[in-house]
Amino acid sequence: MTPSVRSRLWASGAAFVLGFAVANYGIIRVSRPDLWIWLGLAVVLMATSAAGVLFADTRRAVSIWSLIGVELFAAFTLVPVLWTFTVATAPEGTTPNTVWPQEISWAAFDxxxxxxxxxxxxxxxxxxxxxxxxxxxxxxxxxxxxxxxxxxxxxxxxxxxxxxxxxxxxxxxxxxxxxxxxxxxxxxxxxxxxxxxxxxxxxxxxxxxxxxxxxxxxxxxxxxxxxxxxxxxxxxxxxxxxxxxxxxxxxxxxxxxxxxxxxxxxxxxxxxxxxxxxxxxxxxxxxxxxxxxxxxxxxxxxxxxxxxxxxxxxxxxxxxxxxxxx
The missing domain is CATH 1.10.3720.10 (MetI-like)
Structure with missing residues (x-):
């Protein structure tokens, strides 16, 4: 079943709004290096929005809603895994305050x-x-x-x-x-x-x-x-x-x-x-x-x-x- 043009345009608009919101929240509230995670997700969502507009009037069986779902699922899966890795590799006696690892120590794995x-x-x-x-x-x-x-x-x-x-x-x-x-x-x-x-x-x-x-x-x-x-x-x-x-x-x-x-x-x-x-x-x-x-x-x-x-x-x-x- 080929998605309709209206469905793709609605999905493209939703992806753009979501990406714009993620980018602005990251710029205003998130400090580096975690800022790059938010900006990366925003870029992916906005690129999905652009692709949805380009493929809106084609017969290719591309569902933009599905792409958005996969991207959000990946984000909600990979970010907790990254945080777990950051906690596991934090030097002894320190508590990480960013999702992205700053200093890496393998002592916890040992x-x-x-x-x-x-x-x-x-x-x-x-x-x-x-x-x-x-x-x-x-x-x-x-x-x-x-x-x-x-x-x-x-x-x-x-x-x-x-x-x-x-x-x-x-x-x-x-x-x-x-x-x-x-x-x-x-x-x-x-x-x-x-x-x-x-x-x-x-x-x-x-x-x-x-x-x-x-x-x-x-x-x-x-x-x-x-x-x-x-x-x-x-x-x-x-x-x-x-x-x-x-x-x-x-x-x-x-x-x-x-x-x-x-x-x-x-x-x-x-x-x-x-x-x-x-x-x-x-x-x-x-x-x-x-x-x-x-x-x-x-x-x-x-x-x-x-x-x-x-x-x-x-x-x-x-x-x-x-x-x-x-």
Whole structure:
């Protein structure tokens, strides 16, 4: 669908007004070097406004509103990351007062890597997320295959329940789950975090695997089997190139989501020995030397594998997260 000329002109006007406001606010209220961040955003918005006017009367499927949304999303994402980097690299005993880093010291990263509290918390996160993912993925593959390929009665209702479980706020489950863990006398252990973690991994795994199986060319499997291929040959020629890559990326996404859980980790952990890293970063202020810098550095180190995953599999992740079951 090609946007209308009126829509593009309205978007161009909005981008110009927004860029003009950002530039004036930066010049009046913001000092250097943060001023350059505001001016950079203003220039991008005004350039978008000019591009909207130039492309207003063309048939190209360019949405100026979408460009504005992407630019604002990037700004609201990158600026907090930059501030976290500034806090993490601030010299010991100093508090940064600008978003742009002035002096860079890597001592906090070294402290975060050698902190026993953070090391134990990272091991707990990987341990719990790994087991929960290993349990969830085989179940999700079978469920997704049934939802996509088999004429199961009420499969749309079942899929709706999966999405409902995926959207259910974990905070509402934290209290009842904690009571059950205490009743089984397992509160404060790493293994007590694994069953509740399935509330995160299983619905997400089913949702992602449904998307994977929807994009699989199943007619190719029928052709391979019609040619007389055995089950091992069909697996090698069909499943490995067509199914396994998507399932692998889905597994990595489920693992990352489980690693980043904060609610259940904080509710079901009695002390630092059983607390995963996200909960530790939120609750460890004052327990670490140079706590603000160390926590910021640990957060950046923890998010680095996620960024690497996005850089390695950008197209596959976009396909998984941008599709739905119909």
């Amino acid at each position: 402290g975060a890597l050698h902190s026993q509290i953070l090391q134990d918390a990272a091991v707990t996160s990987v341990f719990v997320a790994g087991i929960a993912t290993a349990v969830a993925m085989p179940l999700a593959v079978g469920a997704a295959y049934a939802l996509v390929r088999l004429p199961v009665h009420g499969r749309r209702f079942v899929y709706a329940l999966v999405v409902l479980a995926l959207l259910l706020p974990l905070l509402a489950l934290a209290g009842p789950i904690t009571d059950q863990v205490i009743a089984f006398d397992r509160f404060g252990t790493r293994m007590s975090l694994v069953p509740p973690a399935l509330a995160i991994t299983l619905p997400l795994a089913i949702w992602l695997c449904v998307t994977v199986f929807r994009d699989v060319p199943w007619s190719l499997r029928e052709s391979v089997r019609a040619d007389g291929a055995t089950w091992p040959q069909a697996f090698v020629r069909f499943a490995l190139p067509n199914v396994l890559p998507g399932v692998l990326v889905a597994t990595l996404l489920v693992f990352v989501a489980a690693c980043n859980d904060f609610v259940l980790g904080a509710a079901l952990s009695a002390d630092d020995d059983s607390r995963p890293l996200p909960a530790t970063l939120m609750l460890a202020t004052g327990q670490l030397e140079a706590s603000s810098s160390a926590i910021a550095a640990a957060g950046l180190l923890w998010v680095a594998p996620v960024v690497l995953l996005l850089l390695v599999f950008p197209r596959r992740i976009t396909q998984l997260l941008g599709r739905s079951y119909r």
